[in-house]
Amino acid sequence: MSSNATRWALAGAATATAVGVGRAVLRRRRRHQPAREDGWYVVHRGITVDRPMDAVIGFWTDRERLDRGLGEWATLEQLDETRWRCVASDPAGGSTEWRAELTVDGPGRLSWRVTDGPTEQRGRVELTEAPQDRGTEIRTELRWRSGPARRVLGLAGGHDPDLALRSALRRIKSLIETGQVLDTRRDPSGRDPKQEPATDRVREKLMAGGRP
Amino acid sequence: MKALCWEGVGKLAVRDVPEPTIRSGGDIIVKVRASSVCGSDLHLINGYLPAMREGDILGHEFMGEVVETGPDVRRIKVGDRVVVGSVVACGGCWYCRTEQYSLCDNSNPQPVFTEKLWGHSPAGILGYSHAAGGYAGSHAEYIRVPFGDVGAFTVPDGVPDDSVVFASDAMPTGWMAADFCGLKGGEVVAVWGAGGVGQMAARSAQILGAERVIVIDRLPDRLATAAGRLGVETINYAETDVLEALRELTAGRGPDACIEAVGMEAHDVGPTYAYDKAKQSARLQSDRPTSVRQAIMACRKGGTVSIVGVYGGLVDKFPLGAAMNKALVLRMGQMHAQRYIPMLLDRIAVGEIDPGYLATHPMSLADGARGYEIFEQKQDGCLRTVLHPQAA
Numbered sequence: 119m120s121s122n123a124t125r126w127a128l129a130g131a132a133t134a135t136a137v138g139v140g141r142a143v144l145r146r147r148r149r150h151q152p153a154r155e156d157g158w159y160v161v162h163r164g165i166t167v168d169r170p171m172d173a174v175i176g177f178w179t180d181r182e183r184l185d186r187g188l189g190e191w192a193t194l195e196q197l198d199e200t201r202w203r204c205v206a207s208d209p210a211g212g213s214t215e216w217r218a219e220l221t222v223d224g225p226g227r228l229s230w231r232v233t234d235g236p237t238e239q240r241g242r243v244e245l246t247e248a249p250q251d252r253g254t255e256i257r258t259e260l261r262w263r264s265g266p267a268r269r270v271l272g273l274a275g276g277h278d279p280d281l282a283l284r285s286a287l288r289r290i291k292s293l294i295e296t297g298q299v300l301d302t303r304r305d306p307s308g309r310d311p312k313q314e315p316a317t318d319r320v321r322e323k324l325m326a327g328g329r330p
Numbered sequence: 331m332k333a334l335c336w337e338g339v340g341k342l343a344v345r346d347v348p349e350p351t352i353r354s355g356g357d358i359i360v361k362v363r364a365s366s367v368c369g370s371d372l373h374l375i376n377g378y379l380p381a382m383r384e385g386d387i388l389g390h391e392f393m394g395e396v397v398e399t400g401p402d403v404r405r406i407k408v409g410d411r412v413v414v415g416s417v418v419a420c421g422g423c424w425y426c427r428t429e430q431y432s433l434c435d436n437s438n439p440q441p442v443f444t445e446k447l448w449g450h451s452p453a454g455i456l457g458y459s460h461a462a463g464g465y466a467g468s469h470a471e472y473i474r475v476p477f478g479d480v481g482a483f484t485v486p487d488g489v490p491d492d493s494v495v496f497a498s499d500a501m502p503t504g505w506m507a508a509d510f511c512g513l514k515g516g517e518v519v520a521v522w523g524a525g526g527v528g529q530m531a532a533r534s535a536q537i538l539g540a541e542r543v544i545v546i547d548r549l550p551d552r553l554a555t556a557a558g559r560l561g562v563e564t565i566n567y568a569e570t571d572v573l574e575a576l577r578e579l580t581a582g583r584g585p586d587a588c589i590e591a592v593g594m595e596a597h598d599v600g601p602t603y604a605y606d607k608a609k610q611s612a613r614l615q616s617d618r619p620t621s622v623r624q625a626i627m628a629c630r631k632g633g634t635v636s637i638v639g640v641y642g643g644l645v646d647k648f649p650l651g652a653a654m655n656k657a658l659v660l661r662m663g664q665m666h667a668q669r670y671i672p673m674l675l676d677r678i679a680v681g682e683i684d685p686g687y688l689a690t691h692p693m694s695l696a697d698g699a700r701g702y703e704i705f706e707q708k709q710d711g712c713l714r715t716v717l718h719p720q721a722a
Contacts, residue, residue, distance in 0.1 A: 168424040168435075252424055292436040295422035297402065298354040300439040300454075300476055305466040308335030308345030309385030317383050321464060324381075324440035 152280060158261040161280045165287040167294050168253040171226055171245050177294045178228070194220075204230065238263040239279060256290070258283060281327035332719065333387045333470035334698035339377040342699040347387065350466060350474035355402030358478030360414060364491040365392035365468040366689070367705045367715045368499060369525055370640040373594055374459055375702065378616060379642045381443055381461035389469030389717070390416035390457040391499035393491060396482070397472070405479045412482040413675070414475050415667025416499045418454040418463065421480035425453075432664035437476065438463040447643065452664060469698055471719045483671050486679040492716050493686030494678060496526065500714075501685055502670040503638050504530025504591070508538050509670075510636035510661035511587035515539035520576055520585035520628060522621040524552035524564070526688045526714050527638060528591035532562050533683055535589070544579060546572055546621075548597060551711045559687055568599055576628045584630035593639030596620035602647075609646060616643030626652050637662035691715040 152159040167174055177183055184194060192206035202220040217234040226245035232238060239262040246255045262279045292299045303321055304314075333347045350359055368391050373379045375388070393413040396406055406412065418438075419431035426434055434453035438444070441451030443461045456475070457467015466473060475481055485494045504527050511519060519540040521532045524547035532543045543562040547553050553564040565575045576585055594617035595610075597603070606618040625635050626649050635658055653660060677683045690713045693701045701715035 166424075168422070168427060288441075292420070296356070296420040296436050296477070297422075298356060300354060300437065300463075302439055302464040302466075305464065305474065306331075306333065306347040306350050306470065307383075307385040307387060307466060308333060308337075308343070308347050309383070313385065317385075320383065320460065321440060324442045324460060324464075327442060 155261070158263055159279075160259065160261050161283070162257070162259050163280070163283055163287060164255055164257040165291050166248050166252055166255050167291050169294055171247060171254045174245055174254045174256065174294060175226060177290070183293055183297075237279065241283075256287060258287065278327075284327045285325070331471035332695055333466075334389065334695060334717070335384075336375065336382050336386045336388055337384055340375060342375065342388070342702060344696055344698060345385070347466075347470065349472055352398060352400045353474065354476060355400045356477045356479060357400040358396050358403055358406055358475050358482060359398040360392075360394040360412065360468075360473050360475055360482070361397045362392050362394040362468050362470060362473055362719045364394070364495040364689075365389045365470075365717045365719060366495050366498070366500070366526075367391075367702055367717070369527070369593060370458075371702070372706055373640060373642065375706075376595070378594055378610070379459055379461065379640075381459045383460060386457075386459065386464075387467040387470050388457050389467035389473075390455055391495060392468035392473070393485065393495045393498060394468075394473075396478075399478060403478050406482050406484075410482070410484045411487075413485050413494050413497045413671065414456075414468075414482045415502070415671055416456055416458070417481075417664060417667045418456060418465065418476055419480050419668050420477050421668075426480070426668075429666060429669040431480075431666040431668040440464050455664070469695060469717055469719070471695075480668060483675060485675060489675075489678055490686060492689040492692060493684065494675070495716060496530070496685035496688055496714075497671055497674050497678065499665070499667065500526040500688065501530045501534075501674050501683065502667045503527045503665040504532075505534040505670050505674060506663070506665040507531040507589045507591060507636045507638040508534035508540075510638075511535065511538075511540075511589065511634050512659075513538045513540055513587065516541045517586040518542045518544070518580050518583075519587045519589060520544045520546060520625070521562075521589045521591060522546050522625055523591035523593075523639065524549065524556045525591065526685075528589070529556050529560065529688065529713075530683070530685060531589045531591050531638070532556060532560050535587075536560065536562075537677075537682065540587075542579075544576065544585065548599075549708055552708075552713065555687070555711075555713065572624055573628050580630070584628055584633065586630055587634045587636060588625035588629045590621050590625045590635065590637045590639050592621040594618060594641050596622075596639070598624075606646070615646045617641045617645045619645040619648060623647065623649055626656075626658065629656065629658055631656045632658070634659040634661060638665065640664075688714045689716040693717055694721040695719040 152161045195203045200222040204218040218230050218232045220230045222228045229242045231240040241260040244257045248255045260283050289299050331349050335345045337343050396410045417432045419426050419434040420436040423435040432453045438451050438454035444451040454463025456465045517540045519535040521528050524545050535543050545556045545562045546565045548568040596618050598620040609615045610618050695717050704712045705715045
């Protein structure tokens with residue numbers, strides 16, 4: 119009889135704990151999700167570059183340096199005074215291509231819209247002066263549409279528009295401040311060539327996204 | 331080329347590895363002539379600072395000859411004999427502009443790990459695991475140094491390799507530790523750890539105006555070297571109660587500044603140490619903060635505790651109450667190599683500091699694993715093993 123009561127008490131405690139832990143995990147997950155607005159995922163990311171705003175705008179109009187900033191996944195073509203066309207491999211995964219249109223909205227402001235691609239995406243960039251002579255803040259807003267299943271698949275594969283945005287911001291900062299983006303992949307090591315792919319996967323996890 | 335590689339926790343081996351090449355405009359390739367072991371390497375070798383991969387080349391405190399420069403390198407020339415700061419700094423971000431080089435924004439290409447662990451990513455460090463950028467280290471015949479114009483400094487003629495090599499890390503770390511203390515002249519400074527960094531910190535504190543420097547360790551030969559070379563007072567913590575001794579030496583006040591040059595694998599005596607060691611071995615805490623606790627307890631009210639020993643993660647039983655109620659100033663950090671190296675080279679050249687005596691065990695690269703063993707076990711009066719990759 120008493121053993122039955124103990125069993126019930128234990129089961130009760132276990133259930134309460136499980137529910138509590140589950141709720142805490144869910145709450146934490148929700149806090150880490152991008153905001154939702156009318157079916158769009160919305161994230162805001164910013165990075166501070168230690169250069170005056172003119173120098174940062176100069177970077178955006180310097181084709182060669184911008185191409186290096188966009189890396190292997192995008193090329194840029196100017197259409198007219200205020201519009202560019204961007205062709206890129208799909209940052210949300212796969213080898214499909216997407217096209218975007220970039221528009222300069224004013225001094226230090228531009229926006230882009232994906233015109234043809236698997237993920238509907240649009241974003242805005244705004245440059246503001248950072249306080250205390252810290253240079254320029256590059257503030258971005260990225261919106262994309264994606265089903266929950268696709269998003270989970272994308273995250274698992276490391277292909278997330280948010281991650282891509284954060285990596286791009288960091289590359290751009292490094293290019294403006296130093297003229298280069300460091301890479302230590304394939305630095306000399308005593309690893310067997312067969313071990314390198316596993317190390318590369320670790321490195322990519324440590325390179326993708328990050329805080330900005 | 332030959333290089334000393336990490337092969338798993340506690341295992342090192344010399345391997346044949348590919349030679350480094352110029353990969354960015356600011357890179358230089360240095361032919362390594364002297365490469366010192368460092369106490370912080372032990373944390374990597376023993377697996378307490380995570381993110382090592384099998385095959386990674388160790389070593390971050392070195393000097394050598396420039397054999398190749400990238401197209402954007404202006405200041406450094408092929409043939410220069412240089413010492414290189416172990417911390418990689420870009421020279422172009424806000425932190426570099428304000429001479430806080432070890433906080434550089436752009437020199438860690440793999441910042442995600444430290445951003446998750448510490449909130450932000452500090453600078454990359456050569457040969458210091460994938461958390462610090464995944465750079466190949468200097469225990470090799472050649473090494474690629476990014477931002478060569480920022481990180482490499484030509485060294486004065488006539489200063490031996492095994493002396494100037496310490497301008498790479500041990501000296502700037504020791505100098506920064508003393509710099510943190512804000513000395514105005516006449517202070518009493520206590521230094522925990524009589525290794526390379528601790529001795530350089532003691533010497534720097536003397537130069538910056540400390541009237542008395544007291545060095546604390548458990549190894550009689552290291553304490554004797556410090557007393558003989560630098561003229562400091564010493565306390566052997568294995569024989570003496572450090573807090574009592576420091577109180578007595580300062581007529582009850584406590585030292586004005588306490589420098590901690592030990593790090594996360596600190597030793598001590600007594601039950602607290604056994605408890606810390608057990609917890610760390612079981613990975614229930616990442617760091618043993620024994621000497622930091624002692625420094626905080628010993629420091630005079632309103633004094634400064636300066637921490638340059640390396641810590642990686644979380645500590646247990648941190649006496650925050652003592653620090654708060656005694657209104658202590660806590661300063662800490664990886665050293666800003668590029669800020670201090672030129673000034674330190676001048677001081678070496680005029681003989682004000684001579685770090686050459688730290689190189690007790692010069693060895694060839696092939697003996698690297700043995701060199702680390704001697705260093706870790708502190709055998710044979712070892713202060714530092716210095717590897718010579720060009721020696722047969």
